[in-house]
Amino acid sequence: MLRNLRSRLSLLTQFTLVSFFLAAAIAIALVMGLQQRLEDDALRQEADNAADQVTILLGPNLWVANLQGPLTPGRFAELDALIRKNIMQKHVVHVKIWSTDGTIIYSDEPELVGKKFEISGELAQALNGQVATEVSDLSKPENASERGEFPRLLEVYIPLHPVDMPDHVLGAYEIYQDLEGIQPYIDDMRRFVALGVGLGFLTLFASLFLLVRNASRELVTSNRENSRLYEATKQQLVELKQAEELSQRQYQRLLALRAIDEAISAGPDLGLTLKVFLEQATTQLQVDAADILLLDYSTGFLTFAAGRGFRTEKIASSKSRLGEGYASRVAQERRMLTIPNLAQENEFMRSSALSEEGFSVYYGIPLITKGEVRGVLEVFHRSTLDPAPDWLEFFEGLAKQAAIAIADAELFDNLQRSNIELSRAYDATIEGWTHALDLRDRETEGHTLRVTEMTLDLAAAFGMNNDELVHIRRGALLHDMGKMGIPDTILLKPGPLTEQELLVMHKHPVYAYEMLSPIRYLRPALDIPYCHHEKWDGSGYPRGLQGEQIPFVARLFAVVDVWDALRSDRPYRRAWTQEKVRRFVLEQKGIHFEPQVVEAFLKLVNGGS
Numbered sequence: 001m002l003r004n005l006r007s008r009l010s011l012l013t014q015f016t017l018v019s020f021f022l023a024a025a026i027a028i029a030l031v032m033g034l035q036q037r038l039e040d041d042a043l044r045q046e047a048d049n050a051a052d053q054v055t056i057l058l059g060p061n062l063w064v065a066n067l068q069g070p071l072t073p074g075r076f077a078e079l080d081a082l083i084r085k086n087i088m089q090k091h092v093v094h095v096k097i098w099s100t101d102g103t104i105i106y107s108d109e110p111e112l113v114g115k116k117f118e119i120s121g122e123l124a125q126a127l128n129g130q131v132a133t134e135v136s137d138l139s140k141p142e143n144a145s146e147r148g149e150f151p152r153l154l155e156v157y158i159p160l161h162p163v164d165m166p167d168h169v170l171g172a173y174e175i176y177q178d179l180e181g182i183q184p185y186i187d188d189m190r191r192f193v194a195l196g197v198g199l200g201f202l203t204l205f206a207s208l209f210l211l212v213r214n215a216s217r218e219l220v221t222s223n224r225e226n227s228r229l230y231e232a233t234k235q236q237l238v239e240l241k242q243a244e245e246l247s248q249r250q251y252q253r254l255l256a257l258r259a260i261d262e263a264i265s266a267g268p269d270l271g272l273t274l275k276v277f278l279e280q281a282t283t284q285l286q287v288d289a290a291d292i293l294l295l296d297y298s299t300g301f302l303t304f305a306a307g308r309g310f311r312t313e314k315i316a317s318s319k320s321r322l323g324e325g326y327a328s329r330v331a332q333e334r335r336m337l338t339i340p341n342l343a344q345e346n347e348f349m350r351s352s353a354l355s356e357e358g359f360s361v362y363y364g365i366p367l368i369t370k371g372e373v374r375g376v377l378e379v380f381h382r383s384t385l386d387p388a389p390d391w392l393e394f395f396e397g398l399a400k401q402a403a404i405a406i407a408d409a410e411l412f413d414n415l416q417r418s419n420i421e422l423s424r425a426y427d428a429t430i431e432g433w434t435h436a437l438d439l440r441d442r443e444t445e446g447h448t449l450r451v452t453e454m455t456l457d458l459a460a461a462f463g464m465n466n467d468e469l470v471h472i473r474r475g476a477l478l479h480d481m482g483k484m485g486i487p488d489t490i491l492l493k494p495g496p497l498t499e500q501e502l503l504v505m506h507k508h509p510v511y512a513y514e515m516l517s518p519i520r521y522l523r524p525a526l527d528i529p530y531c532h533h534e535k536w537d538g539s540g541y542p543r544g545l546q547g548e549q550i551p552f553v554a555r556l557f558a559v560v561d562v563w564d565a566l567r568s569d570r571p572y573r574r575a576w577t578q579e580k581v582r583r584f585v586l587e588q589k590g591i592h593f594e595p596q597v598v599e600a601f602l603k604l605v606n607g608g609s
Contacts, residue, residue, distance in 0.1 A: 020205060027201040034193045046177060047133040047156040050092070054158050054173045057086050058097075064162045067099050067170045070114060071106060079106055087175065093153070094176040097160065100127055105171070126157035126172035133157070135179070152179050270409035274306035277405065281398050282309050285391065287379045289357070291315060292367070292402060293327050294375040302327050302376060309380075312356055327376045330364040334373060336396070337364045340385070361385040365395060367403035374406045447564055452476040454560045454604075455528075459553065461600055472553050475528030479557065482512030482529065506541045509533055527551035532558050535592045547594075555594045559585065559601045562592070578605075 061082060066075060083095050088108065097106035102123070103116045120140065122132035134155045153176045160171035274292055281290050289309030293302040303319045322328050330337045339345055339362035361381040367374045377399050387395075455476045456469055464472070483491055486508055490501045497505060512529035516522045531545065531554035538546030566581045576584070582602065589598040 019208065023201060023205050023208075027197055030197055034197065038189050038193065043133060043135065043154055046154060047131060050156045050175050050177065051131045051158045054087060054095075054175060057082065058173065059161065060163055062097075062160065062162055062171075064164050064170060067105065067160070067162060076106065076113075080108065083108065091177045091180070092175055093178050096174040098123060098127075098172045098174060100169075100171060122155065122157045123172055123174070126159050126174075127169055129159050129169050131156070131158055136176075153177065154179055270405065271306065273405045273409070274402070275308075277398070277402055278306055278308040281377075281379065285379055285387075285395060285398075287361075287363075287381045287385070289359070289380040291378050292375055292406075293320075293378065294406065295322075295331055295373055302331060305375065310357060314356075326362060326364055327378060330366050330376045330378075331373050334366050334368065336366075336392075338362070358382050363395065365399040367399055367406060369403040369407040374403050374410075377402050447568060448477055448480070451479070451557070451560045451564050454564070455553075455557050458556050458560060458597075458601055458604055461604055462556070468553075471524040472528070472556075474522060475525035475553065476557060478512065478516060478522070478525065479528050479532050479561065480508065480512075481515060482508030482510065484515070485511035506533070509542050527553050528557045530554075532561055534558070536594050537591050540592075550594075555597050556601075559593050559597055562588075563601070563605070 061079065071079070087095055095108050096104050099105050101116065102119045103114065104112050107113050122134045125132035136153050136155045156175050156177065158173040159169045160173055161168065162170055278290050278292070289307065291307035292305045294305045295302055300322045301319045304316050307315050320328055322332060326337055326339065342359055342362055357380065359380040359382055361384065363379045365377050367377055452473055456473055459469055459472050486505060490497060490504055509530050513526060516526055516529060531551050534540035534543065534545040534550045534554060536547060538544050563581055563585065566576045566584065567578065569575045585593065585598055585602065589595045
């Protein structure tokens with residue numbers, strides 16, 4: 001019904017009605033707001049006048065002593081006479097004086113004196129030094145006597161500054177004014193505001209109506225021209241929309257290429273990279289499925305590497321030999337291949353893997369980097385596909401990205417294999433050196449491997465990670481490498497060494513450091529060969545390091561080295577029992593060995609107990 005009414009009214013009439021009701025609503029709101037504001041200002045003026053009067057009359061007559069307890073009868077009578085004579089005139093009907101704890105110390109109603117009430121928000125504001133007002137509905141407990149006598153009262157709360165402490169608020173005055181005295185003034189003000197705003201509204205609306213009526217006539221005159229411009233603008237909007245859609249597609253494709261770049265840069269995981277790639281490819285090309293086949297030149301097969309959008313998992317196990325199928329043609333001819341209707345083709349291979357997919361359209365493109373075919377990118381769609389030139393350009397760009405990702409992954413795999421082989425060669429070299437040293441010093445044969453394993457177990461107990469354990473293993477294997485520089489007459493001497501011979505023997509950690517430090521990959525492992533003869537109390541060699549100056553791994557190895565040496569036979573003594581060695585290690589705690597390391601080591605050799 002409302003829609004039918006609007007269709008029968010002219011635009012000018014509709015505007016007139018709507019604008020009239022809106023303007024009337026605004027005018028009513030303005031009247032109410034102005035009336036309330038002016039009434040508040042009038043009440044505030046009354047409050048300020050009352051505050052000035054009370055402060056002038058009562059201020060010089062109240063002292064701190066009057067506020068600390070009940071007023072004496074004489075003092076009460078003086079204040080009561082002063083208040084009734086000078087303040088309770090005209091519209092002031094009651095006066096109270098409050099102490100800071102909510103006790104009434106004076107009231108023209110004597111039955112309220114001495115009573116304590118809960119401090120209201122306005123009273124609290126006055127006790128904080130501000131004049132506060134409230135139009136009371138007489139609901140507070142202290143207003144019980146006024147109920148029924150007055151409909152409303154203006155309550156004014158005034159800070160009380162005693163004569164002898166004028167900078168402090170030690171109470172508050174409260175005066176009640178009957179609003180009936182100023183109500184005629186407020187009513188006159190309300191009528192004046194309503195009349196003024198009403199006349200202004202009518203004048204404004206009449207002026208607005210005349211302006212709109214004249215403007216509507218001009219609009220009717222220019223309507224034909226506007227219709228012509230509308231058609232031209234409509235055509236421009238269609239063209240702009242098409243350009244915007246193209247720009248949006250290009251922007252989304254740029255974001256897709258960026259996401260693929262980030263996946264390639266994030267790490268060497270080719271599977272993860274291809275997953276991101278195919279997700280972006282199917283989304284931006286708006287096709288149902290896509291896969292990537294990798295070419296293995298050694299076997300001549302194109303093998304499935306990754307896929308997205310297929311209904312079954314059969315495609316994952318499919319592969320085709322060069323010379324068979326569309327993907328093979330793409331790889332051999334090194335160009336894009338398009339099959340717009342697969343149902344009419346008989347050459348489509350991998351039919352068993354794709355028979356349940358229901359594809360109608362096929363696109364394949366070779367993945368080429370540095371002149372070498374790495375594989376084939378295939379996309380499939382289950383309905384007709386009519387790609388624009390920009391679609392084909394993006395498809396070619398995706399192929400380049402995929403080829404780069406595959407080449408990078410292959411390069412990383414080759415580098416990783418080379419690093420593994422090089423690391424194995426390093427370790428084989430170290431083990432060869434260790435074996436050569438064992439052959440030279442047969443009395444310590446097997447010692448190196450035993451202390452290496454025990455040191456790794458002890459380091460693992462202290463939470464050291466795998467990278468640190470690699471260097472610890474190398475350092476333990478090479479711990480006596482410096483003995484290669486010790487003459488056989490000293491190294492292989494069957495009896496005790498002389499003092500001069502000991503000085504030579506004590507150089508073997510320095511020889512190890514000098515021999516191994518030029519080898520860059522062994523530098524992180526030098527702490528054990530160089531420092532394993534240092535002692536916790538600083539009496540070791542070759543540098544006399546003390547306490548935590550000794551590298552932590554050398555402190556670990558020192559306990560293991562002494563333990564294994566004492567548990568092994570030597571030409572000049574038999575191997576000690578485990579209990580005897582244990583007592584010796586405990587005796588050397590804090591002297592030769594770090595106490596914390598000793599505790600962990602003994603727990604390790606005792607099976608964790």
